[in-house]
Amino acid sequence: MPRLPPSILRRAHAIDRFLPPLLGPCRNLRAAQNELRWLREHVDKVAKARHAKGDTISKGSLLGDLVRQRARGKPLQYILGTEYFGDLEIRCRPGVLIPRQDTAASITHLVHLIHAAPDLPSELRLLDLCTGTGCIPLLFRHELFASRPSISLRALGVDVSYTALKLASHNFQRMRKLHPASFNDPKAIEFIKADVLINPFSDYDGGSSIKAALNYHRASFWDILVSNPPYVSSEAYRMTTERSVRLFEPKLALVPPNMDGDGNIAVEREDTFYKPLLTIARDVEAKIVLLEVSDVHQALRVARVARALGIFDGVEIWRDQPGVSEETPSSPIDDIPIIGAGNARSVLCWRGKGAQWLGKHAVSLTPPTPAYHAER
Amino acid sequence: MTTTPWVCRNCLSRIAWPSIRRIRTSIRFQSTGSVVESVPPALLARARNIALEHKQLTDQLADGFDTRAAKKAGEYSSIVNALKEWDKASESVTELSSLIHDSDAELRELAAEDLDATREQLQNASQSLVTSLVPIHPFAHLPCLLEIRPGAGGSEAAIFAGDLLSMYQAFCNRSGFRFTLLKYENVNGTQEAGVPLSEAILEVDQENAYGVFRCEAGIHRVQRVPVTETKGRTHTSAASVHVLPSLQENSAQNEDFDDPESDYYIDQKEVRLEVMRAGGAGGQHVNKTESAVRLTHIPSNIVVSMQDSRSQPKNKEMAWTLLRSRIAQLRREKREEEMVAMRRSVVGVAKMGRGDKVRTYNYGQQRVTDHRSGTTVHDLDDVMEGGPTLEKIMESVRGWLMEQDVAAMIFEGDTKKR
Numbered sequence: 109m110p111r112l113p114p115s116i117l118r119r120a121h122a123i124d125r126f127l128p129p130l131l132g133p134c135r136n137l138r139a140a141q142n143e144l145r146w147l148r149e150h151v152d153k154v155a156k157a158r159h160a161k162g163d164t165i166s167k168g169s170l171l172g173d174l175v176r177q178r179a180r181g182k183p184l185q186y187i188l189g190t191e192y193f194g195d196l197e198i199r200c201r202p203g204v205l206i207p208r209q210d211t212a213a214s215i216t217h218l219v220h221l222i223h224a225a226p227d228l229p230s231e232l233r234l235l236d237l238c239t240g241t242g243c244i245p246l247l248f249r250h251e252l253f254a255s256r257p258s259i260s261l262r263a264l265g266v267d268v269s270y271t272a273l274k275l276a277s278h279n280f281q282r283m284r285k286l287h288p289a290s291f292n293d294p295k296a297i298e299f300i301k302a303d304v305l306i307n308p309f310s311d312y313d314g315g316s317s318i319k320a321a322l323n324y325h326r327a328s329f330w331d332i333l334v335s336n337p338p339y340v341s342s343e344a345y346r347m348t349t350e351r352s353v354r355l356f357e358p359k360l361a362l363v364p365p366n367m368d369g370d371g372n373i374a375v376e377r378e379d380t381f382y383k384p385l386l387t388i389a390r391d392v393e394a395k396i397v398l399l400e401v402s403d404v405h406q407a408l409r410v411a412r413v414a415r416a417l418g419i420f421d422g423v424e425i426w427r428d429q430p431g432v433s434e435e436t437p438s439s440p441i442d443d444i445p446i447i448g449a450g451n452a453r454s455v456l457c458w459r460g461k462g463a464q465w466l467g468k469h470a471v472s473l474t475p476p477t478p479a480y481h482a483e484r
Numbered sequence: 485m486t487t488t489p490w491v492c493r494n495c496l497s498r499i500a501w502p503s504i505r506r507i508r509t510s511i512r513f514q515s516t517g518s519v520v521e522s523v524p525p526a527l528l529a530r531a532r533n534i535a536l537e538h539k540q541l542t543d544q545l546a547d548g549f550d551t552r553a554a555k556k557a558g559e560y561s562s563i564v565n566a567l568k569e570w571d572k573a574s575e576s577v578t579e580l581s582s583l584i585h586d587s588d589a590e591l592r593e594l595a596a597e598d599l600d601a602t603r604e605q606l607q608n609a610s611q612s613l614v615t616s617l618v619p620i621h622p623f624a625h626l627p628c629l630l631e632i633r634p635g636a637g638g639s640e641a642a643i644f645a646g647d648l649l650s651m652y653q654a655f656c657n658r659s660g661f662r663f664t665l666l667k668y669e670n671v672n673g674t675q676e677a678g679v680p681l682s683e684a685i686l687e688v689d690q691e692n693a694y695g696v697f698r699c700e701a702g703i704h705r706v707q708r709v710p711v712t713e714t715k716g717r718t719h720t721s722a723a724s725v726h727v728l729p730s731l732q733e734n735s736a737q738n739e740d741f742d743d744p745e746s747d748y749y750i751d752q753k754e755v756r757l758e759v760m761r762a763g764g765a766g767g768q769h770v771n772k773t774e775s776a777v778r779l780t781h782i783p784s785n786i787v788v789s790m791q792d793s794r795s796q797p798k799n800k801e802m803a804w805t806l807l808r809s810r811i812a813q814l815r816r817e818k819r820e821e822e823m824v825a826m827r828r829s830v831v832g833v834a835k836m837g838r839g840d841k842v843r844t845y846n847y848g849q850q851r852v853t854d855h856r857s858g859t860t861v862h863d864l865d866d867v868m869e870g871g872p873t874l875e876k877i878m879e880s881v882r883g884w885l886m887e888q889d890v891a892a893m894i895f896e897g898d899t900k901k902r
Contacts, residue, residue, distance in 0.1 A: 139774055142791055146773075184773045192775070192795035209775075209796060210767055340768055349769045362768050402767055428766060432757070451766045 126171065129179035133352055143184055147174050150188050181352040193243040196250055197286070199279050200241060203271040205361035207243040210428045211336050211400060214454045215247050217430040218334075218398055223255040225465040232261050235330035235392060237304050237318070237385060238337045239265030240361060242276030245297050246283055248334075253290035264327060265299040266318060269360060273299045300325060304337070304384050305365070318388050331462075333394035337381035338364045339402045344378070378402065382410045386457075390419055395462030397455075404441075404452035411444045411455050420457040422468055428453045527617055527890065531567045534617075538564045566613040573606035618889050624695035626729040629666070630686040635703060637721020640710040642671050642680030644845075645723040647868060648704060649684045654870030661696075662689045687730060694729040699881035701727040702842030709847070718848060722841060747812035755807070756780040759796060779803045786810050843877070852877060857884035 112131055120127035120137055126147075127140050134140040151171045158165050174187055185191040185206045190199050193207040194216055200206050222228065232252070236244045245263035252261050267273050276299045284291040291297075302321035322328050340349055340362045349362070364380035382399060389397045397414070401407045407425045414423050428450025438446045446452065458466055541557040544550065580602055583595035632649050634641035649668075656663045664687050670679035688697060705722045713719060760774040776791035777799040788810065790803040843854045845864060852867045853860040857880040866873040 134773075138776075138791070142776075143773060146794060183771050185771070188794075192793075192798070195795065195797050197795070205768070206771055208767060208771075212796075336768075338768075344765070344769065348765045350771060353769065353771045357771065400767065402769070403765065429759070453767060 126175045129175050132179050133181055143178065144175070146184065146188065147171060147178070150174070182356050183352055186356060193241075194247045194251065196243070196247055196283065198241050198243045198246065199275065199282060201271070201275050202356065203358050204269070204275050205240045205272075205357055207241055208336075210450075210453050211244065212247060213429055213431070214398060214400065214426055215244055215334070216251055217426070217448075218332075218396070218456075219248060219251040219255065220431065221467060222396070222465045223252060225467065227461065227464060228256075228259050229331065230259060232259055233327075233329070233331045234261055234263040235333045235394070236263060236265045237333070237335040237388070238361070238381075239267045239276055239299065240272050240336070242279045242297070242299060244334050244336065246279060246291075249296060250283070250287060250290045260293065261296065263297045264325070264330070265297065266302050266304070266321070267299065268301065268303045269358070270301065272361075273301055298325075304335075304381060304388065307384075319391065322392065328392060330392040330394050332396045332398070333385070333389045333392065334398045335381070335385050336400040337385060338362050339378050339381065339400065339406060341378035341402075344402070378406060379409055379413075382413060386414055386417055389457070390417065395458060395460050396465065397457040399457075400454045401452065404446070407452040407455050408441060408444065411457075412442070414455065414457045415444075419459055421459045421463055423455065423457045425452050426454045426456055427451060430454075527614065531563055531613060531617060534560050535564050535567050563613070563616045566609065566616045570606070570609040570613045573602060573609040576602050577606050614890060615886075618886055620695075624698070625692055626694045627687065627689050627691065628694035628697050629726075629728045629730045630688065630697060630700065631726040631728070632681065632684045632686070633724050633726075634681065635722035635724050637706075637719065639671065639680050639712055640706075640719055641721035641723055642682060643710065643712075644704075644706045644721055645684070646670075646681035647706075648723050648725065649681060649686065651868050651870050651874070652686060652700075655874055656686075656688060656870070658870050659875070661693060663687060664689060689730075694727065696878070696882075697727045699878055699885055700725050705841035705844045707844060707846045707848065747815045748808045750781065750808060750811060754782050756782060757800070759800075760791075775799055777803045779807050781807060781811060784811065784814060786814070842881075854881055857881050 112135070116137060117128045117131060120131055120140065123137075123141070124144060126144055127137070130140040130143050131137070134143055148171065151167050151174065154170065155165055155167050177187055178184060183200075183206055185200045186202050189201070190197045191206050192198070193209075194212040198207050234245055234248055236242075239245065242265050245261070245265050249261040249263060252259060265273075265276050267276065280291070280297050280299075284294065300321050302316050302318045304318055306317040316324070338361055342363055345354065345359075345363050353362070364377055366377065382401075385399060386397070397420075399410060401410055404425070411423045411425060414420055424445045424447055427446065427448035430448035430453075432449040440446060456466075458468065462468075538557055538560040541553050541560070544553050545557060577599070580595045580599045584592055584599065586592050586595070630652055632645050632652075634645040637644070653663065653665075655661075665684065666687050667683060667685040669682045669684070671682045672679055703722050703724050705720060707718055707720050709716055710719050710721075756779070758778040758780070760772075760776040760778075773794065774791075775794050775796040776789060777796060778787065778789040779800075780787050786807065788803045788807045790799040790806065792802065793799050842856055843852065845852050845867070847864060849862075850864045851860060851862050852864055852873070854877050857877075859877055859880040861867065861873050861877060863871075863873045867877065
């Protein structure tokens with residue numbers, strides 16, 4: 109990482125004495141100023157809350173403390189305790205991965221695609237594996253309610269970590285308070301503990317497999333499967349992953365473990381999760397599957413695996429902003445269309461009714477209507 | 485024996501009258517004092533062109549509905565109807581004129597009898613044809629602002645400006661116009677009444693007010709012995725009156741963003757959206773807090789960037805609001821510029837002298853003359869009290885304005901032909 113020029117540090121100090129330490133993680137003045145403003149707002153809020161309790165704190169020292177923490181690289185989201193995921197303010201705690209804007213963009217786009225589908229079931233069922241803060245089912249339900257309130261979303265979030273599950277339930281309760289309209293049903297979203305990587309047929313009994321957990325909850329079939337699994341290779345973890353992510357966010361949520369469920373050493377370790385995820389998608393008869401990936405190479409690998417499975421009617425790759433069309437649309441690689449702008453971010457697979465929900469049938473089945481009235 | 489009750493003869497005859505008395509309504513749109521004897525040939529040609537176009541439009545509408553064509557056809561239909569009436573009337577006039585030279589005495593007599601009525605019909609038809617052809621002023625339906633300032637003539641002009649203000653206030657009161665005094669400043673810079681006026685802005689908050697008061701814009705000249713004069717000499721001073729259409733500012737709240745006519749309308753395709761993306765790998769690799777959104781309106785090159793909130797959707801929403809209001813502001817400014825240009829065309833800024841007057845108030849002769857329509861009245865007191873005499877003058881000026889419009893249109897038509 110290049111050194112910050114002293115001139116920018118001097119300039120920052122002239123504006124505010126708290127700015128220079130924030131420049132470390134932020135790298136530019138504008139971002140640092142934004143973060144300092146948000147930290148100040150947070151400190152004001154905390155001071156007000158304490159004051160209401162009859163307690164007083166020194167705002168200056170609290171702010172200085174928070175700035176020092178941030179300067180050491182602690183993510184701002186952990187300091188402030190929340191992160192915006194779409195419209196929702198999701199609570200974040202150390203030990204659980206902070207929701208990413210790119211994930212929100214994919215989910216929003218997916219809801220945008222299916223909300224107008226004529227033959228959606230009145231109860232849409234969403235399975236989110238590796239749910240973390242629970243942000244995906246929460247945002248999905250919120251967005252779907254906003255665009256089509258008649259359809260209720262039933263969602264199940266699965267994670268291997270108790271910390272994450274506790275936070276996810278907390279987030280759901282919080283959303284029920286903040287947005288009582290879209291989260292009216294207390295049973296709409298549930299979170300259970302299970303491990304995606306455990307093969308249900310192996311005799312390993314350290315935890316419960318997804319299949320066992322779903323059987324136990326009598327919920328074996330799901331319409332949509334979404335997952336943001338750990339997908340960082342150990343090499344990329346050392347080289348490309350940001351220092352603040354490496355130091356403060358859980359490795360469990362970022363880097364897949366060495367072994368897959370059968371105890372075999374995976375060839376491409378960062379892809380460990382995708383095969384089990386696609387198998388689960390097959391078993392729960394998911395019509396739409398959306399899996400987040402790291403880059404275009406991984407996306408292509410996952411897409412090929414999905415295609416090799418032979419159950420999906422279509423596969424495509426979404427970039428960071430799937431809703432935005434690039435000026436020069438990228439040509440499909442291996443007949444896999446790549447949609448949107450930015451880095452390749454997720455792989456979408458569909459089958460059966462999923463094609464209609466996504467509006468895919470219109471392209472393939474009906475030929476474009478000839479323009480009879482063009483002369484007029 | 486039947487007894488017939490006595491009924492008053494007047495009452496008896498009243499029974500024969502229609503129960504609902506015919507209310508004589510005389511609606512005059514853009515009426516003129518002078519009577520249009522014949523329709524100018526250029527105007528007639530224009531009417532014929534419009535009729536032709538209207539026919540094409542109706543043919544087109546018969547084939548399939550088109551909103552724009554239907555709207556245009558609807559606009560033209562009044563002109564076409566007026567032209568039809570006029571054609572009919574002029575035809576019968578020519579017919580009757582030929583009959584009047586007939587050898588048959590009885591026929592001649594009948595024709596002469598009819599001719600008068602038909603001539604009147606033709607006159608009416610011409611009138612309505614001209615009225616329908618003359619474009620209504622685009623701001624005529626709006627409320628208006630009257631700005632009164634003293635011109636040349638020192639404190640006497642300021643006193644007269646105050647007189648003019650009270651004249652318009654009285655006129656509004658008498659004819660039922662709602663008004664508010666937006667600004668009132670006397671020569672001492674205070675708001676005390678009774679001191680010579682330095683500036684007053686009167687808002688007439690009623691629809692069509694601009695159409696009514698448009699004719700008042702200009703230099704009003706006064707000739708009288710001022711109260712400040714000790715030697716009894718007659719002075720000539722002036723006050724200027726500006727009339728501006730008042731465009732409601734607060735109508736922004738209930739604007740429909742999806743209505744293409746609205747100032748706030750923005751075509752989504754004309755806006756480039758940029759969001760701050762984490763550089764490099766993105767996804768789980770980075771944890772950025774940047775949520776800035778930048779919108780660029782390509783046609784006007786307006787850039788709005790918003791980074792206040794940690795939530796990107798919220799920033800986007802705020803950026804859109806800001807962009808909308810900026811663009812609306814731009815459009816409004818452009819419109820206001822047009823208005824300023826129009827205002828200059830009414831009263832040149834430099835023409836504040838006594839020479840370019842539109843109306844003279846002569847107290848010595850108790851006379852008010854409007855120099856545009858050439859109308860002179862001799863009831864000055866009634867004018868200054870905003871009475872019917874003022875109404876009469878204003879109407880004559882409105883007629884004059886319309887004639888000017890017609891002349892301009894004919895001129896335009898002539899230059900087009902060449």
